[in-house]
Amino acid sequence: MRQNIYDNKEFYQEYDKMRKEKKGNNANDLIEIPNFRHLVPNVENKKILDLGCGYGENCKYYKELGASKVLGIDLSTHMIAEANKSNKLENIEYKVMPMEEIDKIEEKFDIVLSSLAFHYIKDFKKLIKDIYNLLNxxxxxxxxxxxxxxxxxxxxxxxxxxxxxxxxxxxxxLADYNRIGLRKKEWNDQIVEKYHRNFSEIINTLIEVGFKIDNILEPTPSEDAIKKVPKYIYQYDRPYFLFVKVHK
Ligand SMILES: C[S@@+](CC[C@H](N)C(=O)[O-])C[C@H]1O[C@@H](n2cnc3c(N)ncnc32)[C@H](O)[C@@H]1O
Incomplete structure:
Protein backbone atom coordinates (compact mmCIF):
# COMPACT_ATOMS: atom_id res chain seq x y z
CA MET A 1 0.00 0.00 0.00
CA ARG A 2 1.32 3.44 -0.95
CA GLN A 3 1.76 5.85 1.95
CA ASN A 4 -0.11 9.17 1.87
CA ILE A 5 1.79 10.98 4.61
CA TYR A 6 0.61 14.49 3.67
CA ASP A 7 -2.93 13.42 4.58
CA ASN A 8 -1.73 12.58 8.10
CA LYS A 9 -3.06 15.52 10.14
CA GLU A 10 -0.06 15.94 12.47
CA PHE A 11 2.49 15.55 9.66
CA TYR A 12 0.63 18.03 7.44
CA GLN A 13 0.42 20.63 10.22
CA GLU A 14 4.19 20.44 10.81
CA TYR A 15 4.94 20.59 7.07
CA ASP A 16 2.58 23.54 6.67
CA LYS A 17 4.26 25.33 9.57
CA MET A 18 7.70 24.79 8.04
CA ARG A 19 6.56 26.14 4.64
CA LYS A 20 4.47 29.07 5.92
CA GLU A 21 6.07 30.26 9.17
CA LYS A 22 9.55 30.07 7.65
CA LYS A 23 8.40 31.51 4.32
CA GLY A 24 11.44 32.94 2.52
CA ASN A 25 13.84 31.22 4.92
CA ASN A 26 13.44 27.52 4.20
CA ALA A 27 15.22 25.19 1.75
CA ASN A 28 12.26 25.31 -0.65
CA ASP A 29 12.28 29.09 -1.01
CA LEU A 30 16.04 29.60 -0.86
CA ILE A 31 17.30 26.60 -2.84
CA GLU A 32 14.71 24.41 -4.48
CA ILE A 33 12.40 26.98 -6.07
CA PRO A 34 15.04 29.34 -7.60
CA ASN A 35 17.07 26.45 -9.06
CA PHE A 36 13.98 24.72 -10.41
CA ARG A 37 12.65 27.89 -12.05
CA HIS A 38 16.02 28.49 -13.65
CA LEU A 39 15.64 25.20 -15.57
CA VAL A 40 12.10 25.69 -16.87
CA PRO A 41 11.92 26.86 -20.52
CA ASN A 42 9.57 29.55 -21.83
CA VAL A 43 6.05 28.48 -20.80
CA GLU A 44 4.05 30.92 -22.94
CA ASN A 45 1.06 29.13 -24.50
CA LYS A 46 2.34 25.79 -23.20
CA LYS A 47 0.25 23.11 -21.50
CA ILE A 48 1.79 22.06 -18.20
CA LEU A 49 1.30 19.09 -15.90
CA ASP A 50 2.61 19.38 -12.32
CA LEU A 51 3.04 16.02 -10.54
CA GLY A 52 2.78 16.16 -6.74
CA CYS A 53 1.80 19.83 -7.04
CA GLY A 54 1.26 20.35 -3.30
CA TYR A 55 -0.22 23.82 -2.60
CA GLY A 56 -0.17 24.63 -6.33
CA GLU A 57 2.26 27.55 -5.98
CA ASN A 58 4.18 26.45 -9.07
CA CYS A 59 0.96 25.95 -11.05
CA LYS A 60 -0.05 29.54 -10.32
CA TYR A 61 3.44 30.87 -11.04
CA TYR A 62 3.61 29.26 -14.51
CA LYS A 63 0.02 30.20 -15.36
CA GLU A 64 0.85 33.81 -14.57
CA LEU A 65 3.94 33.53 -16.81
CA GLY A 66 1.65 32.70 -19.74
CA ALA A 67 1.02 28.93 -19.73
CA SER A 68 -2.21 28.18 -21.60
CA LYS A 69 -3.37 25.52 -19.13
CA VAL A 70 -1.98 23.89 -16.00
CA LEU A 71 -3.10 20.62 -14.45
CA GLY A 72 -1.80 19.97 -10.93
CA ILE A 73 -2.26 16.53 -9.41
CA ASP A 74 -1.46 15.35 -5.90
CA LEU A 75 -2.21 12.31 -3.77
CA SER A 76 -3.11 14.43 -0.75
CA THR A 77 -6.61 15.84 -0.27
CA HIS A 78 -5.12 18.38 2.20
CA MET A 79 -2.78 19.67 -0.48
CA ILE A 80 -5.42 19.89 -3.20
CA ALA A 81 -7.85 21.67 -0.85
CA GLU A 82 -5.17 24.27 -0.08
CA ALA A 83 -4.29 24.59 -3.78
CA ASN A 84 -7.93 25.26 -4.68
CA LYS A 85 -8.20 27.79 -1.86
CA SER A 86 -4.95 29.72 -2.39
CA ASN A 87 -3.68 29.19 -5.92
CA LYS A 88 -6.65 28.73 -8.22
CA LEU A 89 -6.85 30.75 -11.44
CA GLU A 90 -8.76 30.29 -14.66
CA ASN A 91 -7.31 27.40 -16.68
CA ILE A 92 -5.66 25.82 -13.66
CA GLU A 93 -7.21 22.52 -12.61
CA TYR A 94 -6.30 20.60 -9.45
CA LYS A 95 -7.05 16.90 -9.01
CA VAL A 96 -6.55 14.41 -6.21
CA MET A 97 -4.74 11.69 -8.15
CA PRO A 98 -1.73 9.45 -7.50
CA MET A 99 0.96 9.91 -10.10
CA GLU A 100 1.09 6.13 -10.42
CA GLU A 101 -2.16 6.56 -12.41
CA ILE A 102 -1.26 9.29 -14.88
CA ASP A 103 -1.55 6.78 -17.72
CA LYS A 104 -5.33 7.41 -17.36
CA ILE A 105 -4.97 11.09 -18.36
CA GLU A 106 -6.20 11.49 -21.91
CA GLU A 107 -4.67 14.85 -22.92
CA LYS A 108 -1.06 15.68 -23.83
CA PHE A 109 1.28 18.32 -22.40
CA ASP A 110 4.25 20.40 -23.51
CA ILE A 111 5.97 20.45 -20.12
CA VAL A 112 5.77 18.06 -17.17
CA LEU A 113 7.11 19.39 -13.86
CA SER A 114 7.58 17.81 -10.47
CA SER A 115 9.15 19.32 -7.36
CA LEU A 116 10.36 17.05 -4.56
CA ALA A 117 7.88 14.24 -5.13
CA PHE A 118 9.58 11.51 -7.24
CA HIS A 119 11.37 10.02 -4.22
CA TYR A 120 7.93 8.88 -2.99
CA ILE A 121 7.42 6.71 -6.08
CA LYS A 122 8.32 3.03 -6.05
CA ASP A 123 8.16 2.21 -9.77
CA PHE A 124 10.30 4.94 -11.32
CA LYS A 125 10.49 3.31 -14.76
CA LYS A 126 6.70 3.15 -15.13
CA LEU A 127 6.40 6.79 -14.06
CA ILE A 128 9.03 7.93 -16.58
CA LYS A 129 7.40 5.88 -19.39
CA ASP A 130 3.97 7.35 -18.54
CA ILE A 131 5.39 10.88 -18.59
CA TYR A 132 7.06 10.21 -21.96
CA ASN A 133 3.71 9.09 -23.38
CA LEU A 134 1.93 12.19 -22.04
CA LEU A 135 4.39 14.63 -23.61
CA ASN A 136 4.00 16.25 -27.01
CA LEU A 174 27.26 7.19 3.90
CA ALA A 175 26.11 3.60 3.40
CA ASP A 176 23.70 1.55 1.29
CA TYR A 177 24.25 3.72 -1.77
CA ASN A 178 23.90 0.79 -4.18
CA ARG A 179 20.99 -0.78 -2.26
CA ILE A 180 18.08 0.62 -4.26
CA GLY A 181 14.66 0.53 -2.61
CA LEU A 182 12.46 1.57 0.29
CA ARG A 183 13.71 3.86 3.03
CA LYS A 184 11.84 4.72 6.22
CA LYS A 185 12.98 8.09 7.54
CA GLU A 186 11.79 10.06 10.51
CA TRP A 187 10.43 13.50 9.60
CA ASN A 188 8.00 15.68 11.58
CA ASP A 189 7.73 12.91 14.21
CA GLN A 190 6.40 10.42 11.63
CA ILE A 191 7.97 7.56 9.73
CA VAL A 192 7.98 8.62 6.10
CA GLU A 193 8.42 6.10 3.29
CA LYS A 194 10.68 7.11 0.43
CA TYR A 195 12.56 5.30 -2.33
CA HIS A 196 16.31 5.52 -2.81
CA ARG A 197 17.73 5.25 -6.31
CA ASN A 198 21.37 5.74 -7.12
CA PHE A 199 22.42 8.26 -9.74
CA SER A 200 22.92 5.72 -12.54
CA GLU A 201 19.46 4.18 -11.95
CA ILE A 202 17.85 7.61 -12.35
CA ILE A 203 19.82 8.66 -15.42
CA ASN A 204 19.79 5.28 -17.21
CA THR A 205 16.01 4.97 -16.73
CA LEU A 206 15.52 8.35 -18.44
CA ILE A 207 17.84 7.33 -21.30
CA GLU A 208 16.23 3.86 -21.71
CA VAL A 209 12.75 5.39 -21.98
CA GLY A 210 14.00 7.72 -24.73
CA PHE A 211 14.62 11.08 -23.07
CA LYS A 212 17.55 13.29 -24.01
CA ILE A 213 19.34 14.97 -21.15
CA ASP A 214 19.57 18.77 -21.09
CA ASN A 215 20.82 19.55 -17.62
CA ILE A 216 21.66 18.01 -14.26
CA LEU A 217 21.97 20.36 -11.31
CA GLU A 218 23.39 19.75 -7.84
CA PRO A 219 23.20 23.33 -6.63
CA THR A 220 25.43 25.26 -4.28
CA PRO A 221 23.77 27.83 -2.02
CA SER A 222 23.63 31.50 -2.99
CA GLU A 223 25.29 34.10 -0.75
CA ASP A 224 21.84 35.37 0.15
CA ALA A 225 20.74 31.85 1.22
CA ILE A 226 23.80 31.45 3.46
CA LYS A 227 23.26 34.90 4.97
CA LYS A 228 19.65 34.00 5.81
CA VAL A 229 20.32 30.43 6.95
CA PRO A 230 24.04 29.96 7.77
CA LYS A 231 23.83 26.14 7.92
CA TYR A 232 23.15 26.07 4.17
CA ILE A 233 26.95 26.49 3.75
CA TYR A 234 27.04 22.70 4.31
CA GLN A 235 25.57 22.20 0.87
CA TYR A 236 29.10 22.68 -0.39
CA ASP A 237 29.80 19.40 1.43
CA ARG A 238 26.75 17.54 0.12
CA PRO A 239 23.75 18.77 -1.89
CA TYR A 240 20.19 18.41 -0.55
CA PHE A 241 18.54 18.17 -3.96
CA LEU A 242 19.07 16.78 -7.44
CA PHE A 243 17.50 18.58 -10.42
CA VAL A 244 17.06 16.98 -13.84
CA LYS A 245 15.90 18.52 -17.12
CA VAL A 246 15.26 16.23 -20.11
CA HIS A 247 13.29 16.40 -23.34
CA LYS A 248 11.53 14.01 -25.69
C1 LIG B 1 7.53 17.80 -0.55
S1 LIG B 1 5.90 17.95 -1.15
C2 LIG B 1 6.18 19.06 -2.54
C3 LIG B 1 4.95 19.79 -2.99
C4 LIG B 1 5.16 20.75 -4.16
N1 LIG B 1 5.59 20.06 -5.37
C5 LIG B 1 6.14 21.83 -3.79
O1 LIG B 1 7.29 21.75 -4.23
O2 LIG B 1 5.76 22.73 -3.05
C6 LIG B 1 5.62 16.38 -1.94
C7 LIG B 1 4.24 16.25 -2.54
O3 LIG B 1 4.18 15.03 -3.28
C8 LIG B 1 2.91 14.47 -3.08
N2 LIG B 1 2.94 13.03 -3.38
C9 LIG B 1 3.60 12.06 -2.70
N3 LIG B 1 3.37 10.86 -3.27
C10 LIG B 1 2.56 11.08 -4.33
C11 LIG B 1 1.98 10.24 -5.31
N4 LIG B 1 2.18 8.92 -5.30
N5 LIG B 1 1.19 10.80 -6.26
C12 LIG B 1 0.97 12.14 -6.28
N6 LIG B 1 1.49 12.98 -5.37
C13 LIG B 1 2.29 12.47 -4.41
C14 LIG B 1 2.61 14.76 -1.62
O4 LIG B 1 1.25 14.60 -1.29
C15 LIG B 1 3.14 16.18 -1.49
O5 LIG B 1 2.15 17.13 -1.79
Whole structure:
Protein backbone atom coordinates (compact mmCIF):
# COMPACT_ATOMS: atom_id res chain seq x y z
CA MET A 1 0.00 0.00 0.00
CA ARG A 2 1.32 3.44 -0.95
CA GLN A 3 1.76 5.85 1.95
CA ASN A 4 -0.11 9.17 1.87
CA ILE A 5 1.79 10.98 4.61
CA TYR A 6 0.61 14.49 3.67
CA ASP A 7 -2.93 13.42 4.58
CA ASN A 8 -1.73 12.58 8.10
CA LYS A 9 -3.06 15.52 10.14
CA GLU A 10 -0.06 15.94 12.47
CA PHE A 11 2.49 15.55 9.66
CA TYR A 12 0.63 18.03 7.44
CA GLN A 13 0.42 20.63 10.22
CA GLU A 14 4.19 20.44 10.81
CA TYR A 15 4.94 20.59 7.07
CA ASP A 16 2.58 23.54 6.67
CA LYS A 17 4.26 25.33 9.57
CA MET A 18 7.70 24.79 8.04
CA ARG A 19 6.56 26.14 4.64
CA LYS A 20 4.47 29.07 5.92
CA GLU A 21 6.07 30.26 9.17
CA LYS A 22 9.55 30.07 7.65
CA LYS A 23 8.40 31.51 4.32
CA GLY A 24 11.44 32.94 2.52
CA ASN A 25 13.84 31.22 4.92
CA ASN A 26 13.44 27.52 4.20
CA ALA A 27 15.22 25.19 1.75
CA ASN A 28 12.26 25.31 -0.65
CA ASP A 29 12.28 29.09 -1.01
CA LEU A 30 16.04 29.60 -0.86
CA ILE A 31 17.30 26.60 -2.84
CA GLU A 32 14.71 24.41 -4.48
CA ILE A 33 12.40 26.98 -6.07
CA PRO A 34 15.04 29.34 -7.60
CA ASN A 35 17.07 26.45 -9.06
CA PHE A 36 13.98 24.72 -10.41
CA ARG A 37 12.65 27.89 -12.05
CA HIS A 38 16.02 28.49 -13.65
CA LEU A 39 15.64 25.20 -15.57
CA VAL A 40 12.10 25.69 -16.87
CA PRO A 41 11.92 26.86 -20.52
CA ASN A 42 9.57 29.55 -21.83
CA VAL A 43 6.05 28.48 -20.80
CA GLU A 44 4.05 30.92 -22.94
CA ASN A 45 1.06 29.13 -24.50
CA LYS A 46 2.34 25.79 -23.20
CA LYS A 47 0.25 23.11 -21.50
CA ILE A 48 1.79 22.06 -18.20
CA LEU A 49 1.30 19.09 -15.90
CA ASP A 50 2.61 19.38 -12.32
CA LEU A 51 3.04 16.02 -10.54
CA GLY A 52 2.78 16.16 -6.74
CA CYS A 53 1.80 19.83 -7.04
CA GLY A 54 1.26 20.35 -3.30
CA TYR A 55 -0.22 23.82 -2.60
CA GLY A 56 -0.17 24.63 -6.33
CA GLU A 57 2.26 27.55 -5.98
CA ASN A 58 4.18 26.45 -9.07
CA CYS A 59 0.96 25.95 -11.05
CA LYS A 60 -0.05 29.54 -10.32
CA TYR A 61 3.44 30.87 -11.04
CA TYR A 62 3.61 29.26 -14.51
CA LYS A 63 0.02 30.20 -15.36
CA GLU A 64 0.85 33.81 -14.57
CA LEU A 65 3.94 33.53 -16.81
CA GLY A 66 1.65 32.70 -19.74
CA ALA A 67 1.02 28.93 -19.73
CA SER A 68 -2.21 28.18 -21.60
CA LYS A 69 -3.37 25.52 -19.13
CA VAL A 70 -1.98 23.89 -16.00
CA LEU A 71 -3.10 20.62 -14.45
CA GLY A 72 -1.80 19.97 -10.93
CA ILE A 73 -2.26 16.53 -9.41
CA ASP A 74 -1.46 15.35 -5.90
CA LEU A 75 -2.21 12.31 -3.77
CA SER A 76 -3.11 14.43 -0.75
CA THR A 77 -6.61 15.84 -0.27
CA HIS A 78 -5.12 18.38 2.20
CA MET A 79 -2.78 19.67 -0.48
CA ILE A 80 -5.42 19.89 -3.20
CA ALA A 81 -7.85 21.67 -0.85
CA GLU A 82 -5.17 24.27 -0.08
CA ALA A 83 -4.29 24.59 -3.78
CA ASN A 84 -7.93 25.26 -4.68
CA LYS A 85 -8.20 27.79 -1.86
CA SER A 86 -4.95 29.72 -2.39
CA ASN A 87 -3.68 29.19 -5.92
CA LYS A 88 -6.65 28.73 -8.22
CA LEU A 89 -6.85 30.75 -11.44
CA GLU A 90 -8.76 30.29 -14.66
CA ASN A 91 -7.31 27.40 -16.68
CA ILE A 92 -5.66 25.82 -13.66
CA GLU A 93 -7.21 22.52 -12.61
CA TYR A 94 -6.30 20.60 -9.45
CA LYS A 95 -7.05 16.90 -9.01
CA VAL A 96 -6.55 14.41 -6.21
CA MET A 97 -4.74 11.69 -8.15
CA PRO A 98 -1.73 9.45 -7.50
CA MET A 99 0.96 9.91 -10.10
CA GLU A 100 1.09 6.13 -10.42
CA GLU A 101 -2.16 6.56 -12.41
CA ILE A 102 -1.26 9.29 -14.88
CA ASP A 103 -1.55 6.78 -17.72
CA LYS A 104 -5.33 7.41 -17.36
CA ILE A 105 -4.97 11.09 -18.36
CA GLU A 106 -6.20 11.49 -21.91
CA GLU A 107 -4.67 14.85 -22.92
CA LYS A 108 -1.06 15.68 -23.83
CA PHE A 109 1.28 18.32 -22.40
CA ASP A 110 4.25 20.40 -23.51
CA ILE A 111 5.97 20.45 -20.12
CA VAL A 112 5.77 18.06 -17.17
CA LEU A 113 7.11 19.39 -13.86
CA SER A 114 7.58 17.81 -10.47
CA SER A 115 9.15 19.32 -7.36
CA LEU A 116 10.36 17.05 -4.56
CA ALA A 117 7.88 14.24 -5.13
CA PHE A 118 9.58 11.51 -7.24
CA HIS A 119 11.37 10.02 -4.22
CA TYR A 120 7.93 8.88 -2.99
CA ILE A 121 7.42 6.71 -6.08
CA LYS A 122 8.32 3.03 -6.05
CA ASP A 123 8.16 2.21 -9.77
CA PHE A 124 10.30 4.94 -11.32
CA LYS A 125 10.49 3.31 -14.76
CA LYS A 126 6.70 3.15 -15.13
CA LEU A 127 6.40 6.79 -14.06
CA ILE A 128 9.03 7.93 -16.58
CA LYS A 129 7.40 5.88 -19.39
CA ASP A 130 3.97 7.35 -18.54
CA ILE A 131 5.39 10.88 -18.59
CA TYR A 132 7.06 10.21 -21.96
CA ASN A 133 3.71 9.09 -23.38
CA LEU A 134 1.93 12.19 -22.04
CA LEU A 135 4.39 14.63 -23.61
CA ASN A 136 4.00 16.25 -27.01
CA UNK A 137 6.92 16.03 -29.45
CA UNK A 138 9.94 17.96 -28.07
CA UNK A 139 8.20 18.23 -24.69
CA UNK A 140 10.19 18.72 -21.49
CA UNK A 141 10.31 16.95 -18.16
CA UNK A 142 11.91 18.90 -15.30
CA UNK A 143 12.03 17.41 -11.82
CA UNK A 144 13.73 17.80 -8.48
CA UNK A 145 14.08 15.16 -5.83
CA UNK A 146 16.01 14.53 -2.64
CA UNK A 147 19.59 13.87 -3.68
CA UNK A 148 20.66 10.18 -3.69
CA UNK A 149 23.33 11.03 -1.10
CA UNK A 150 20.48 12.08 1.22
CA UNK A 151 18.13 9.15 0.56
CA UNK A 152 20.85 6.49 0.66
CA UNK A 153 21.76 5.53 4.22
CA UNK A 154 19.76 3.09 6.35
CA UNK A 155 20.92 4.12 9.82
CA UNK A 156 21.73 1.31 12.21
CA UNK A 157 20.13 1.59 15.65
CA UNK A 158 23.65 1.95 17.02
CA UNK A 159 24.22 5.16 15.09
CA UNK A 160 22.24 8.21 16.11
CA UNK A 161 23.38 10.73 13.50
CA UNK A 162 24.35 10.38 9.86
CA UNK A 163 26.90 13.20 10.02
CA UNK A 164 29.52 14.97 12.04
CA UNK A 165 30.56 18.58 11.78
CA UNK A 166 34.32 18.96 12.02
CA UNK A 167 36.16 22.23 11.27
CA UNK A 168 32.89 23.67 10.00
CA UNK A 169 32.46 20.94 7.38
CA UNK A 170 29.63 18.43 7.17
CA UNK A 171 31.15 14.93 7.03
CA UNK A 172 28.42 12.56 5.89
CA UNK A 173 28.26 8.98 7.08
CA LEU A 174 27.26 7.19 3.90
CA ALA A 175 26.11 3.60 3.40
CA ASP A 176 23.70 1.55 1.29
CA TYR A 177 24.25 3.72 -1.77
CA ASN A 178 23.90 0.79 -4.18
CA ARG A 179 20.99 -0.78 -2.26
CA ILE A 180 18.08 0.62 -4.26
CA GLY A 181 14.66 0.53 -2.61
CA LEU A 182 12.46 1.57 0.29
CA ARG A 183 13.71 3.86 3.03
CA LYS A 184 11.84 4.72 6.22
CA LYS A 185 12.98 8.09 7.54
CA GLU A 186 11.79 10.06 10.51
CA TRP A 187 10.43 13.50 9.60
CA ASN A 188 8.00 15.68 11.58
CA ASP A 189 7.73 12.91 14.21
CA GLN A 190 6.40 10.42 11.63
CA ILE A 191 7.97 7.56 9.73
CA VAL A 192 7.98 8.62 6.10
CA GLU A 193 8.42 6.10 3.29
CA LYS A 194 10.68 7.11 0.43
CA TYR A 195 12.56 5.30 -2.33
CA HIS A 196 16.31 5.52 -2.81
CA ARG A 197 17.73 5.25 -6.31
CA ASN A 198 21.37 5.74 -7.12
CA PHE A 199 22.42 8.26 -9.74
CA SER A 200 22.92 5.72 -12.54
CA GLU A 201 19.46 4.18 -11.95
CA ILE A 202 17.85 7.61 -12.35
CA ILE A 203 19.82 8.66 -15.42
CA ASN A 204 19.79 5.28 -17.21
CA THR A 205 16.01 4.97 -16.73
CA LEU A 206 15.52 8.35 -18.44
CA ILE A 207 17.84 7.33 -21.30
CA GLU A 208 16.23 3.86 -21.71
CA VAL A 209 12.75 5.39 -21.98
CA GLY A 210 14.00 7.72 -24.73
CA PHE A 211 14.62 11.08 -23.07
CA LYS A 212 17.55 13.29 -24.01
CA ILE A 213 19.34 14.97 -21.15
CA ASP A 214 19.57 18.77 -21.09
CA ASN A 215 20.82 19.55 -17.62
CA ILE A 216 21.66 18.01 -14.26
CA LEU A 217 21.97 20.36 -11.31
CA GLU A 218 23.39 19.75 -7.84
CA PRO A 219 23.20 23.33 -6.63
CA THR A 220 25.43 25.26 -4.28
CA PRO A 221 23.77 27.83 -2.02
CA SER A 222 23.63 31.50 -2.99
CA GLU A 223 25.29 34.10 -0.75
CA ASP A 224 21.84 35.37 0.15
CA ALA A 225 20.74 31.85 1.22
CA ILE A 226 23.80 31.45 3.46
CA LYS A 227 23.26 34.90 4.97
CA LYS A 228 19.65 34.00 5.81
CA VAL A 229 20.32 30.43 6.95
CA PRO A 230 24.04 29.96 7.77
CA LYS A 231 23.83 26.14 7.92
CA TYR A 232 23.15 26.07 4.17
CA ILE A 233 26.95 26.49 3.75
CA TYR A 234 27.04 22.70 4.31
CA GLN A 235 25.57 22.20 0.87
CA TYR A 236 29.10 22.68 -0.39
CA ASP A 237 29.80 19.40 1.43
CA ARG A 238 26.75 17.54 0.12
CA PRO A 239 23.75 18.77 -1.89
CA TYR A 240 20.19 18.41 -0.55
CA PHE A 241 18.54 18.17 -3.96
CA LEU A 242 19.07 16.78 -7.44
CA PHE A 243 17.50 18.58 -10.42
CA VAL A 244 17.06 16.98 -13.84
CA LYS A 245 15.90 18.52 -17.12
CA VAL A 246 15.26 16.23 -20.11
CA HIS A 247 13.29 16.40 -23.34
CA LYS A 248 11.53 14.01 -25.69
C1 LIG B 1 7.53 17.80 -0.55
S1 LIG B 1 5.90 17.95 -1.15
C2 LIG B 1 6.18 19.06 -2.54
C3 LIG B 1 4.95 19.79 -2.99
C4 LIG B 1 5.16 20.75 -4.16
N1 LIG B 1 5.59 20.06 -5.37
C5 LIG B 1 6.14 21.83 -3.79
O1 LIG B 1 7.29 21.75 -4.23
O2 LIG B 1 5.76 22.73 -3.05
C6 LIG B 1 5.62 16.38 -1.94
C7 LIG B 1 4.24 16.25 -2.54
O3 LIG B 1 4.18 15.03 -3.28
C8 LIG B 1 2.91 14.47 -3.08
N2 LIG B 1 2.94 13.03 -3.38
C9 LIG B 1 3.60 12.06 -2.70
N3 LIG B 1 3.37 10.86 -3.27
C10 LIG B 1 2.56 11.08 -4.33
C11 LIG B 1 1.98 10.24 -5.31
N4 LIG B 1 2.18 8.92 -5.30
N5 LIG B 1 1.19 10.80 -6.26
C12 LIG B 1 0.97 12.14 -6.28
N6 LIG B 1 1.49 12.98 -5.37
C13 LIG B 1 2.29 12.47 -4.41
C14 LIG B 1 2.61 14.76 -1.62
O4 LIG B 1 1.25 14.60 -1.29
C15 LIG B 1 3.14 16.18 -1.49
O5 LIG B 1 2.15 17.13 -1.79
Missing amino acids: KDGYLIFSQEHPLVTSTILSENIKSNHQIIDNKWYLL
